[in-house]
Amino acid sequence: MSARLQTPEEYEKLLHQYDTWLFDCDGVLWRGDHLIEGVIEVLDLLRRRNKKVVFVTNNATKSRKSYKTKFDVLGVEAHVDEIYGSAYAAAVYISSVLQIPKEKKVYVIGQSGLEEELANEGIQFLGGTDPADNTLEPFDLGTFTRDPDVAAVVCGLDMKINYTKLSKAFQYLTQNEDCHFIATNEDSTYPSHAGLLPGAGSISAPLRYALGRDPVYTGKPASTMLDCVKAKVHFDPKRTIMVGDRLNTDIQFGKNGGLATLLVLTGITSVDEVTGPDPSPIVPDFYTDALGDFRIVEKAT
């Protein structure tokens, strides 16, 4: 059973219990380009109480650096080293876990943010935003020169997805021996300012289906993302809480990591999925309407 937070004491208890607060961003802090009410005050409250604040996003189209400008524009305090994205997690996974040799390359289906994170980790890549691969011209396998140094394909949300990129990635994954298959995240949809569009998990779907195998996912709910946070931030899982709006990514991510979980209803999940007659099997420890609800503790004092 998920506990609905209601009284000032209940919110206060969570503030006492948890030292590290992990936040999903879209649907928790903002919706598209609109800040959600009370978010700035609650983040300030946490910082004043010396809580560690970490932002964990599956958005792989932006690097941490360019994602920080989103916080700046909306007036939300954040530091680059508090931000963890699935593109960053993919780059760290390739360099630290797979440890592919420096002369090897990664074929990218994704946008500039993914490329930036790979470059930061010193990983050579091709594809991505290369104009040659951003085309609707026919792809001719007969004239394609496969690069034997491609040791991995990494796939994130790519709004310039096309048949050339899919075909090249498929070639690398079937023809280059032991070529690794990595996807930033498995979100089926992406919340644009005007509504849902196909997400990163939908962009990798053609490859998954054509290959008949799944990639290693680096974003939530995969533990790869939490491993990235752990490598930089010291925290006690027992005193850490994950706040998110998606059950199958954010809340599952917290559960996989042994963290407490708090669902907010400002994003994709409706209260029915928690309390309805046919609830989700993924049960958050706590839920509340919005992050801004924590302001009640200040009004109460």
Next chain:
Amino acid sequence: MSARLQTPEEYEKLLHQYDTWLFDCDGVLWRGDHLIEGVIEVLDLLRRRNKKVVFVTNNATKSRKSYKTKFDVLGVEAHVDEIYGSAYAAAVYISSVLQIPKEKKVYVIGQSGLEEELANEGIQFLGGTDPADNTLEPFDLGTFTRDPDVAAVVCGLDMKINYTKLSKAFQYLTQNEDCHFIATNEDSTYPSHAGLLPGAGSISAPLRYALGRDPVYTGKPASTMLDCVKAKVHFDPKRTIMVGDRLNTDIQFGKNGGLATLLVLTGITSVDEVTGPDPSPIVPDFYTDALGDFRIVEKAT
């Protein structure tokens, strides 16, 4: 157990047993643009023996009419009314089974062949080859005008697949009430002249994943395709044989329709999948190296 055809008598027996011969094309008659040896002679042999010959292809990029030019170019005798394609089956399914009203429209992910077959059935459509939808420019849901008359989305192999098409299709399937989801076929790969590329099933994979539901498939192995053949050709399933190179499409299609099945090894399936230590659960009644093997009956007489 699948029976390997070997002696002239065994081939002759099949010629006696079956009056109607259904053929897959790519991997059976030709590979890409190369005719497979002996095909013309064997098709001539069947016609001389008054067999009904039917060609059943999952290729949805061509209409039956334009597919016939492929036969012409390679010198294979065929008539338009002997050719059944998954695009044709999709159009017939929409007009005859769904019977969507004439003022309603279909949103197309696919190429000109699919559009031609829809037009032949008098179905209004949008998307497809429309230059406005064949773009890599960003898709903005906020400025998108959804057509309330779209009652179905049909998805075939589309080598100009892009985020705009996927996003529009996703909108229609989630926002237009009772919008039907149809895919021409579920082939994961497509055999191009130089090797395998992502197939029609991979093109619909993003939508299937984003929606969390499957389309109605009209191509092999779905019975929709056989229903289309049945509507035009009279045949006795007990005296009909399906000849193909793919176990999970062609052979399964024959089995679903209660037909005899013959696998040829000139396409995608290797003999290991039939006789190896870990054979496929889809077992053809007969198999032979190539369609041309039937020439043995003429040499024997």
